Amino acid sequence: METTTDIASDFLYLRIAKNFEDQILKNVLRIGDKLPSLRSICRQYEVSQTTAMQAYYHLESKSLIESRPQSGYYVSNSPKRFPMVPQTSKPGHLDNNNLEDIITTVHNHRQENSKIINLSLSAPAPELLxxxxxxxxxxxxxxxxxxxxxxxxxxxxxxxxxxxxxxxxxxxxxxxxxxxxxxxxxxxxxxxxxxxxxxxxxxxxxxxxxxxxxxxxxxxxxxxxxxxxxxxxxxxxxxxxxxxxxxxxxxxxxxxxxxxxxxxxxxxxxxxxxxxxxxxxxxxxxxxxxxxxxxxxxxxxxxxxxxxxxxxxxxxxxxxxxxxxxxxxxxxxxxxxxxxxxxxxxxxxxxxxxxxxxxxxxxxxxxxxxYENHLRKLRQALHGNSLKFSRAISDYFPESTKVSRPQGGFVLWVEMDKRINTLDLYEKAIRNNISIAPGLMFTLQKQFTNCIRLSFGITWNEEVERSLKILGAIAKSYLPSGA
Amino acid sequence: METTTDIASDFLYLRIAKNFEDQILKNVLRIGDKLPSLRSICRQYEVSQTTAMQAYYHLESKSLIESRPQSGYYVSNSPKRFPMVPQTSKPGHLDNNNLEDIITTVHNHRQENSKIINLSLSAPAPELLxxxxxxxxxxxxxxxxxxxxxxxxxxxxxxxxxxxxxxxxxxxxxxxxxxxxxxxxxxxxxxxxxxxxxxxxxxxxxxxxxxxxxxxxxxxxxxxxxxxxxxxxxxxxxxxxxxxxxxxxxxxxxxxxxxxxxxxxxxxxxxxxxxxxxxxxxxxxxxxxxxxxxxxxxxxxxxxxxxxxxxxxxxxxxxxxxxxxxxxxxxxxxxxxxxxxxxxxxxxxxxxxxxxxxxxxxxxxxxxxxYENHLRKLRQALHGNSLKFSRAISDYFPESTKVSRPQGGFVLWVEMDKRINTLDLYEKAIRNNISIAPGLMFTLQKQFTNCIRLSFGITWNEEVERSLKILGAIAKSYLPSGA
Known part of the structure; x- marks a missing residue:
């Protein structure tokens, strides 16, 4: 289920988070349940406020819990609904000879068409600046x-x-x-x-x-x-x-x-x-x-x-x-x-x-x-986007899809069934005015052919959600009976 | 006297200019004499107004003639007073191993001292922008x-x-x-x-x-x-x-x-x-x-x-x-x-x-x-500066000094007596708050040790004239009896 188990023992905040994650997994804590206050976490585990917050942020970034203003933290999601994280990469030995062509194609498509939903540029949208x-x-x-x-x-x-x-x-x-x-x-x-x-x-x-x-x-x-x-x-x-x-x-x-x-x-x-x-x-x-x-x-x-x-x-x-x-x-x-x-x-x-x-x-x-004020807003917007993207992928993409759970930045790494060729998926997406970054853009080897990078540095709206739905439908079309 | 003789035959405007230059040299035309109008040049030589102007610009850039507003062109200078142009360079075979050090020294001196008269930067002063x-x-x-x-x-x-x-x-x-x-x-x-x-x-x-x-x-x-x-x-x-x-x-x-x-x-x-x-x-x-x-x-x-x-x-x-x-x-x-x-x-x-x-x-x-308006003013200012610099060099530098006669740009190339080491001259100049570019900056070989580059992209004033006078005095100090 969770690839961080082996390193959890090294970090206090991860140990605390793991404790709550287990409770949520075992349905001891259920969706909507309120979590202990930060202060009581500090007392209970004898840790600083920072460590307590780190634990909750960690759970939040996994969409397991969510904060409600002036109220506290609540269980937000069943982990079973949430996509798994991809495994550690294992670079191979076959060459990817198309790197330059792929990059150029993605660049050009994006620039030729102003109507495109841009999920391939790792940068903030102007509205966030x-x-x-x-x-x-x-x-x-x-x-x-x-x-x-x-x-x-x-x-x-x-x-x-x-x-x-x-x-x-x-x-x-x-x-x-x-x-x-x-x-x-x-x-x-x-x-x-x-x-x-x-x-x-x-x-x-x-x-x-x-x-x-x-x-x-x-x-x-x-x-x-x-x-x-x-x-x-x-x-x-x-x-x-x-x-x-x-x-x-x-x-x-x-x-x-x-x-x-x-x-x-x-x-x-x-x-x-x-x-x-x-x-x-x-x-x-x-x-x-x-x-x-x-x-x-x-x-x-x-x-x-x-x-x-x-x-x-x-x-x-x-x-x-x-x-x-x-x-x-x-x-x-x-x-x-x-x-x-x-x-x-x-x-x-x-x-x-x-x-x-x-x-x-x-x-x-x-x-x-x-700058600090702006960054705070930017981080909140991006964190929210990353969770919304993850949920949409969980809702619309094939069930076997794995998604990274970044603790910052602008991008999600999506790993799909091996039968899905994301270069082909890219072509179909662009015909639907959706720009994504196929996995082959990120290696000189023949790997990640079933992966894409999605950028969430844009303003979330219905159009974005619809785009992710379309992407999911395209992905499913590669699998028997749209599994 | 003049190194362009061999190419003059190729260019109509140079041929016309040469004609007048000869007359000035032979004292047929004397300082203060008025030259024919552009229109009469066009008639006489059967050339376009542009070619006629080019001829006069050429003579003007050599400080042989000068234009007076609403009046015309006049002989301004005896060529004997004007410095000769350096010969064609003859790159040798000895290495200049100090290039990087010299460049760095000149850069740093200029930036450390805001009081410096900057004759070493080939760029326009802010007043000209x-x-x-x-x-x-x-x-x-x-x-x-x-x-x-x-x-x-x-x-x-x-x-x-x-x-x-x-x-x-x-x-x-x-x-x-x-x-x-x-x-x-x-x-x-x-x-x-x-x-x-x-x-x-x-x-x-x-x-x-x-x-x-x-x-x-x-x-x-x-x-x-x-x-x-x-x-x-x-x-x-x-x-x-x-x-x-x-x-x-x-x-x-x-x-x-x-x-x-x-x-x-x-x-x-x-x-x-x-x-x-x-x-x-x-x-x-x-x-x-x-x-x-x-x-x-x-x-x-x-x-x-x-x-x-x-x-x-x-x-x-x-x-x-x-x-x-x-x-x-x-x-x-x-x-x-x-x-x-x-x-x-x-x-x-x-x-x-x-x-x-x-x-x-x-x-x-x-x-x-x-842009065109601005360029016109900038060119006039720079042309004027180049003539003023040339005259000052003629007045203050050792008699044997040769100076380039650029038809544009920001810099003069000054070639002095072989006994003058311009790296040493540079050090003495900088102690007088004057920055120049020694000849060794412009070659990977051991040459131009008696040359300097002077930039005239600044506003001409008494301080600049005084600086050139000081430079000339330093240069003369290397020669017996300040020749």
Whole structure:
């Protein structure tokens, strides 16, 4: 039923949650029943309020319980109705030669047709963004900057923005200062600088599997060998696999989306992050940590990052506001640790400096309390969406369908019956004006042909629900008697 | 006296100008004498008004004549007082191992000290930019764009901006359409995408000598072999040298700043451009044409580009508004010819899309007549500055000093007595709060140690004149009895 059993013993909040989950499974607690207050959980288990909340958030994210304002937590769902989580991936050996074609097809379809229901873009819809306040920040930036922001900026990037990024990163306790940070044109641009600064054609790198296609195609374009490792939809890359690969292969570096990975939605537990950093330190290998979803958590606190545990400066921590504020501003950053000079050179050579105005507008926005307010709303909306999507999949998709249970981010990973070819399903969906991301987009190997990624970063409405219903019906059509 | 004699016979306007230059040289025409009206030139030589104007612009740019409003043209200067133009460069074989250090030193000095007189940055001072109107364009862009410009844009870039770039490029008759153009984060970013899309480490490329240091360090960072070829301060790269190198070496591509090159200020005559394109077509080799100064001409018309004569799609034409509107906006472009798909992929992989707002603001500005108005003023200011700088050098620098006579752009190339070491001169200048660019910044070889580049893209005032006087005094201090 539940793949987290083996790690539950490591975490107090998971143990508490497991206790309630068992009661719900055994029908001791039934739909509609009220759960103990947070305060009584604290007393009963002798834990902090935070741990108690984490336990409830965990149950909530599994749609087992739900909170009602000014009232408390209630059992919301029978777990039997809820889809299972996919198993840890097992990358194979057959090549996926169509990656580039598939990505291009999905991109083009989406752009050619404005009527499309977009379930394939991992980004927030404009309705979820604080547009008016951002505009104000931009106008202020224009007024305040010397020469109205038309002059070249220092190559390391706006000092004001770097200070704000350092301030925000305190939530993950990495102890960064503005001097540690270099601004970039989005997070993928940060990853690109890191990758080109640190590798030569022919080098081997480690990634998760499935993994964001942008990382795959960039690695391929600079001639790298990509090793995809088994990854758990809840806890991220399998550390045993990392360990073994580092011992048996000559690896140049690792790239991980440590928090709410794309497309799995996995979040490495703190202990895994610490262990991962130990491993790279032991082998003296850099880790590019793509942490662009870290602020979009559904739990009580921002998860830590691998950078939090980095003593050696081997972790290059990358982020952006593309998933939380303004994709089109192209504002991202990197804290490159010991590789700072190399990364700055890459930036200098490729573009001299960042666009001054957009950075400054973001800095202005972060300086106020607006960002936290906005993030709170954004997280609530996305968490709600993830639950609604999961329920709709449970209602409309074939019974055997498994769905990831992300604790943050924008995407669900849906694994269906092996007989369902999602490239074919994609074609049928697009004819119904629904855009999804087929599983083959996230691997250089022949796998995930029965998987899709669904993005829930849009406003939930009847049209979205109808789209999921149509997707489910298409999926069922591949199975005998629509099972 | 004059190095253009050999090419003068090729160009009607140069022949007319030569005629007057001879008369001035022989004291037939003397300082203060009035020249024939443009109309009488047209009648006398049976040429168009444009050709007549070109002849006078040419003489004006050499400070031989000057125009007085509502009155006409007058002999302004004795050529004997005016510095000679440097000879064609002769790249040698000794390595310049300090390139990176020198660039970094110059950058850092400039940024550490706000009191510095900046004669080392090839960009327009804010006073020369239409800031208020640009701000309006930006605010309009924010209002008009869907989601206020926060959404990801099509990877090829703003259609509105691409249409405007195509429209403007009609001035050089290259027949480009919006579909031919890809937007980038500045011109160097365009060159970077072209270079990484088309080369592998170990490939050889051809460049001018001296050449913009940004091209050198980028080429080095991706592991290319750089072949610097002899370049004439008036007419650009020597075509004989190009021809010979293409015949004897395996060359992957060429990079040229065809119009008002940096640092020489040379402008390839139309015939040279045509011949250059013939050469690359014969050898089937791409040409990256860095044309970011083309709109800042001092003559009557925008010079054509190599792209104008490109039938095969081998020319990748790059430009930006960094030298004319807003360096800090990071808005540039490339028309990559037959390599469009490759360049688009580079952009997609490295940054997904451009910043939406700054592109749109520039598009809005270009749509009005404002850009042409602004350019006219900018050109006048820069042309005036170039003459004032030349005169000051003639007044204050050692007599043997040679200076380029750019027909556009932002920079003068100053060649001094061989005994003057400009790295040492740089150190002394910076102690006087004057920043210049030493010659060694523009080569991977041990040459130009007696040269400096001076940027005249600033507002001329007494402080600037005093700085040039100080520079001249420092230069004289290296010579016996301050010759």
């Amino acid at each position: 604080p547009l008016a306040k951002l505009n104000k920040s931009m106008i202020n930036a224009m007024r305040q900057l010397p020469a109205n922001g038309t002059s070249y900026e220092h190559v390391q990037g706006s000092e004001r923005l770097r200070r704000q990024i350092a301030r925000w990163s305190h939530n993950m306790e990495a102890g960064l200062t503005d001097g540690d940070i270099v601004t970039t044109a989005g997070c993928i641009n940060a990853v690109a600088y890191a990758l080109t600064a640190l590798t030569q054609p022919g080098d081997s790198i480690i990634v998760e599997s499935p993994v964001y296609f942008g990382i795959l195609r960039m690695a391929k374009s600079v001639g790298l060998r990509v090793i995809e490792l088994p990854t758990n939809p809840q806890t991220g890359i399998e550390l045993e696999a990392v360990k073994k690969t580092l011992e048996t292969h000559k690896i140049k570096l690792c790239i991980l989306v440590s928090n709410f990975s794309n497309p799995l939605g996995s979040c490495m537990p703190e202990e895994h992050k610490r262990e991962m950093v130990n491993l790279i330190q032991k082998h003296n290998i850099p880790l590019i940590e793509d942490d662009l979803y870290g602020d979009v958590y559904f739990g009580a606190n921002r998860p830590k990052s691998c950078k939090t545990f980095d003593q050696s400066g081997l972790v290059l921590w990358c982020g952006s506001v593309s998933k939380t504020l303004a994709p089109g501003y192209r504002v991202g950053w990197i804290a490159p640790g010991q590789f700072k000079d190399l990364v700055i050179k890459q930036k200098l050579y490729n573009t001299v400096s960042s666009a001054t105005l957009t950075q400054e507008a973001v800095a202005g926005f972060l300086e106020t309390g607006r | 239409p800031l208020a109107k640009l701000n309006k364009s930006m605010i309009n862009a924010m209002r008009q764009l869907p989601a206020n410009g926060t959404s990801y844009e099509h990877v090829q870039g703003s259609e509105r901006l691409r249409r405007q770039i195509a429209r403007w490029s009609h001035n050089m008759e290259a027949g480009l359409t919006d579909g031919d153009i890809v937007t980038t984060a500045g011109c160097i970013n365009a060159v970077a995408y072209a270079l990484t899309a088309l080369t592998q480490p170990g490939d050889s490329i051809i460049v001018e000598s001296p050449v913009y240091f940004g091209i050198l360090r980028m080429a080095k960072s991706v592991g290319l072999r750089v072949i610097e070829l002899p370049t004439n301060p008036q007419t650009g790269i020597e075509l004989e040298a190009v021809k010979k190198t293409l015949e004897t070496h395996k060359i992957k591509l060429c990079i040229l700043v065809s119009n008002f090159s940096n640092p020489l200020g040379s402008c390839m005559p139309e015939e040279h451009k045509r011949e250059m394109v013939n050469l690359i077509q014969k050898h089937n080799i791409p040409l990256i044409e860095d044309d970011l100064y083309g709109d800042v001409y001092f003559g009557a018309n925008r010079p054509k580009s190599c792209k104008t004569f490109d039938q095969s799609g081998l020319v990748l034409w790059c430009g930006s508004v960094s030298k004319t509107l807003a360096p800090g906006y990071r808005v540039g472009w490339i028309a990559p010819g037959q390599f469009k798909d490759l360049v688009i992929k580079q952009k997609l992989y490295n940054t997904v899309s451009s910043a939406t707002l700054t592109q749109e603001a520039v598009a809005g500005f270009l749509e009005t007549g404002r």
